[in-house]
Amino acid sequence: MKGDGTQITGPAGRPAFEGRRWLFPSAVIHELDPDAVRPGRRPRRTARDWLVDFSCFLLSVVIGLLAADGLSDEHLPRGLAALDQLLGALSCAAVWLRRRWPAGLAVALLPVGLLSATSGGAGLIALFSLAVHRPFRYVAWIGGVGLAAQPLYYWLRPEPGLPYAVAVAFSVVIVVAVVSCGLLVRSKRQLMLSLRDRARRAETEARLRAEQAQRLAREAIAREMHDVLAHRLTLLSVHAGALEFRPDAPRDEIARAAGVIRESAHDALQDLREIIGVLRAGEPDENGRPQPTLAALDTLVAESREAGMKVTLAQQVTDPATVPASVGRTAYRIAQECLTNARKHAPGTEVTVTVAGAPGEGLAVTVRNPGPDGEVPPVPGSGQGLIGLAERATLAGGRLDHGPTAGGGFEVRGWLPWE
Template identity: 55%
Template sequence: MNASTVTGAQRCSARDWIVDLSMFLLALAYAVTTSLELPGASPPGVEFGPELVPPGPPSTWFEGAGRLAAFLACLSLWWRRRWPVQLAVALVLVSVVFPLAMGAMLIALFSLAVHRSPRTSLAVFGVGAATAYLHAVLWPDPHLPMLVTVLLSVAIQGAVIGWGLTVHHRRELVESLRDRAVHAETEAQLRAEHAQHQVREAMAREIHDVLGHRLSLLSVHAGALEYRPDAPSEEVARSAKVIRESAHQALQDLREVIGVLRAPVGELPQPTMADLQQLVEEADEVGARVEFAEEYTGTVPERTGRTAYRIVQEGLTNVRKHSPGADTRVRVRGAPGEGLVVEVLNGPSPEPPPPTAGGGSGQGLVGLAERVSLASGRLEHGPAAGGGWRLSAWLPWPV
């Protein structure tokens, strides 16, 4: 338990103590004020027989009993939260005989309506309304008819019960709003976490797409230099140049990715269909023998072109990893209204891939499938006839 919890508990206990003391003093003030107004005698219309007359004047005996009952009734209000129903019923019955306890009875009815269900409160109110007639019989008002006295007593009890029910429903409403606020805060936190998770996935896809292509070039050429140390100096220099340029470009791509993470929405540098030719030329420079065919007319939408670029990039990266030196064909065809078809087809590799290339985890195709799905397209991949591998995707191209 931390310090704030202890402080809150102390504050709540102090508040309850102050409220209980206020209710006790209020009921006691009512009893004292009423005792000064009532005549010090037995209830009007009730005469004690000779055999029932206690020692001393009857008025003194009954007045003392009434004051004691009123004090005990006021004192019992300290336990109104623990036994609200029992206390309210008891005080309703006691106030029939001893009017000085009516103040405590009204407070008990109010507390009952606040802390218990409306059905229970109305049931006790029915008991109070029934005893109002008995009270009017025992304590008739010389200035008002009995019916008016009964109706006035019922109206006062009803007003107190109604006030308590209003407080009860208000507390339920506040609690419900508090629960809704907590629930909404939890949902907002979950949505934020989900959004962060999606952002992380998008970042992982972007880093894989951008850096995977460059790093695969480095891996292929570094592996060739490692396993062919007797290669001609011109070939070694050419491979070293490619490694240097690819490493430099990888650094540039990494800076762009970091810039993407820092840039506002709408300012993200992304590749387009116009960059496909350069991508194919870079792959062709490292001996992949890539044939490129563009068979479409019109302007490809930006999102579709960006997805097509990533498909070709992932396809060429996989060719270098798993089928180095294989003949590869990249074909892009389509038209507005028909869609755009992107196909990367490679034949069997003339030589086994270097061990430095690794077997791959398949996460590139998983991320690519998700990217195509987000673009409302379809992705197909698998072994091609006669050996090799085929990667094909259809992307929507609205009119």
């Protein structure tokens, strides 16, 4: 499962370990896919679990049989020998419970190991299972008690043919080796789960980064949509309003306004079609029209003049093509939005666009217009144009200031970095 609750899937949409489930312990599968286990029930043994459990049972039985052959050397009474073998058989059978109750089984086999030599194999298997399935503090306490009981066991039941110290040391080495193997298996499982969890987090972070990049791209497209369509649609609104308020205008003027309306509508539809195509694709269209830069400012001013505006362009940049594309595009959008606003709110006035700057000094864009003569018919708008310009300039590392001037005019001043 991923951190957001979705299942880890492979290329075909199935769980990443499906088809190899038998290679994993049931405890690992439960960590990777908790939904595979019903609430209140333990995970089912996999084929690997059955193989390992049977091997552990068989090993405990073999060790018990070897210990049973040595009971005759200890000269135990028949009753004690039979009790030893009975406890050993029960201990071997209890090995099948090592996954369900590893700590309980290890604790229960501690006193049994003092009474039964044939239960020694089962006791070692229980300690190994405890080290695999439980934290180290359980192993330290239970294993420590087991090590402390070894001298007592060999004092009560000396090993024939071996000195007392050698027998105790050998049993301690065996117990430590078994516990160490169990801790090694546990650490390997934890490492595997940690690596898989890290991979899940990396996958989630990559997906979030991709979604964030896509969201930022869509926001940039939305800003372009506002800048481009606002300019086109303002031309439509201004000329349509002029035709409405002056139905008796000269025939040539009506024809020129109708031509501007037609061209603006065609350009607006083309821009809208391109933007919708980008939104559907989810990424910019590299085959679409190139984005405007500072070199296209002359074309923008010429278009505004054809629409009937009085525009003066003071281009003080020697070679506009040398301006970085991102800086030039931002300057173009500032001039475009300001011309659109001047056409809406101050029709008939002369607009002055000044562009100056050099590498290392930055690029300054100033758009100024005087106050309009008389009342201006209301033109609908979102009122977010200057806010969007300020945000665009800030994202480019610059700034934008605007406000009224003496005489009722308006001025927009922008500065952009030019490295």
